[in-house]
Amino acid sequence: MDTSPDSCLDTRTDPGVLRETAREPSQALDPKSPVARFGADAPLPMDSGVMLAPFQIAYQTAGRLNADRSNAVLICHALTGDQHFAHTHPVTGKPGWWETLVGPGKPVDTDRFFVVCSNVIGSCMGSTGPASLNPETGRPYGLDFPLVTIRDMVRAQAMLLDHLGIGDLFLCIGGSMGGMQVLQWAALYPERVFAAMPIATGARHSAQNIAFHEVGRQAIMADPAWADGRYLEAGTRPAKGLGVARMGAHITYLSEAALHRKFGRRFQAGSAPTFSFNADFQIESYLRHQGLSFVERFDANAYLYLTRAMDYFDLAEDHGGVLANAFRGTKTRFCAMSFTSDWLFPTADSRAIVHALNAASAPVAFVEVESDKGHDAFLLDEPAMFSAAKGFIDAAARARGL
């Protein structure tokens, strides 16, 4: 296992990642994150049966690990998120995606906790995924990369924590696909999770959500530039297909109310329709921008793989069809959170989680936050979310003696 440093443990940079940059466009997107590299002696056992080796996990941290290593927090990112939760993004230049919730004095207080966030396996910001080189062929994996599951992501994160010398987590927290990982952590490694916050998520992906993902995948695969997944070698990029996929998905992250408030039926310039297929309406222009900017920072095949991982997620199915079985005997304390206007992972999905945790006699709090911002509310400025998170985390910290 070849390892690279974490900021609080070591400051050596890993030139291996930088070298690969020129040959792996998507991994070139992030030359800055430290990576943990795992070799043939430490393969990742995947649900598909594949033993993946070598592989690497890129990550970021904030705060300092305390002496008894009891203050570690793992943040799990969503579908198109990455490890830059509290650092300026190397591609977009934007602030970290969860600086609203995480930082000095914030609910996830980096003055008190050591916070880790890793790019999930199968993604494209430095962790091994379909854009990585397949050592057997010397070419990018493309669709030869094995299908990834939420459990595979969690197994890889556990290996990263082992590598960082972190036994158990004080807190595991994440929204959307990140929330799926939180649930999977609690089910797979209950003894390693003191407290868990699954936010705006579900214990299984619904038929409607699978349907939306399938439309996005078909949009990508319909793009001739996708080249059966071999676009990196072909020197092309399925930008249009990926853009369309992102546009469609983006609608599901918002809400009718938020779209009405932000855009309504307002026209772009002036107040009259142009009687053309130009982006007359502000909402059209906004969506096109979302599609275009996404293409700059994300790999199309990674999008296929991660949407598939979410589709496959069904924690009850993995436990004899009874969700409570996933949590029996757990000592983890939970706080589930949903948002009233989230129709991608509606409150009913969180309720199902809470019911199962109650049935498993697990300590669980449930917060439904009133918000008109839709699914993406968990990434936004939602004071009710912050205060509930702070209350839960502070109480857990006291119970943990932090």
Add this chain to the structure above:
Amino acid sequence: MDTSPDSCLDTRTDPGVLRETAREPSQALDPKSPVARFGADAPLPMDSGVMLAPFQIAYQTAGRLNADRSNAVLICHALTGDQHFAHTHPVTGKPGWWETLVGPGKPVDTDRFFVVCSNVIGSCMGSTGPASLNPETGRPYGLDFPLVTIRDMVRAQAMLLDHLGIGDLFLCIGGSMGGMQVLQWAALYPERVFAAMPIATGARHSAQNIAFHEVGRQAIMADPAWADGRYLEAGTRPAKGLGVARMGAHITYLSEAALHRKFGRRFQAGSAPTFSFNADFQIESYLRHQGLSFVERFDANAYLYLTRAMDYFDLAEDHGGVLANAFRGTKTRFCAMSFTSDWLFPTADSRAIVHALNAASAPVAFVEVESDKGHDAFLLDEPAMFSAAKGFIDAAARARGL
């Protein structure tokens, strides 16, 4: 104005349509409908300022017009519908799309009423649209066809009724985009509409609905086979783009509950994931089928035009920003109908219509049908919809002396 016959008035066929067949693939889809042809002396005045001529409207009828021509019903079809409301579809071989509601002894009783349904201007089942030949160039219009609005559709329908010798309508009825036409009829020609039933519709298209349409349009225009709208001349067809557009739209026609009931998370074959991008889930296979079959019966440019017409629709905006102004002084009696699980045109949209009608002192009934079938419920077997429609229509017929 060159005209072709209606089944109840004449049985001559119009060879003009058949001749165009070989050169206009999409119009070749329907060689069976009678058409009304309008020449240079009877152009269609369009909202874009264009005076369209020549143009033709394809239509179908059922029942017989009575002696005093007081029993005419106009059915307005939805986005991807057509005039085959009660006849076997010439392309798909399926029953008429509204045989559930219209026919002998049905709420819209063809033993009592003379029912007309025409393909909207801009569509592709025999009425003039972007796939038609532009007489100025001898080539298909493509994007040179003028943008179409809901009001343009209604004006063309009024010209068709004039041509058929129908002064006023006993009933104007339609769902979704058809409901928009019903509202536009009542606003534009109040003296010609005795009773109106706008179903599962809105007086304006919401930001979210515009957003979904824009994704579909971008999917079509991203397809290289679309060829900037000149695919008919190029001998190509943007089948993938149009298929993706249809897949995405189709999700919005259903509901989470209906998808869960019909498909849930069931796998296609056996009960295990294949760890691939095959259509593992039944919902994926179903959606792909929807995309493929749609491409067989619809023209991609027509889809662009008709989605745009819906986006532009804002009846209040056309009347000083006050929806009630669209209906002031009307003598039309209304019955608005919505479905509880319709999230494309939710009950709130129908309520806004009803509030405006009340403010305009118009007689209006409002029925919210309990259904888990989503937007498409208006096309399906919904006994509560049938009984409410029958009650409203029978009462209107009595008031009309029918």
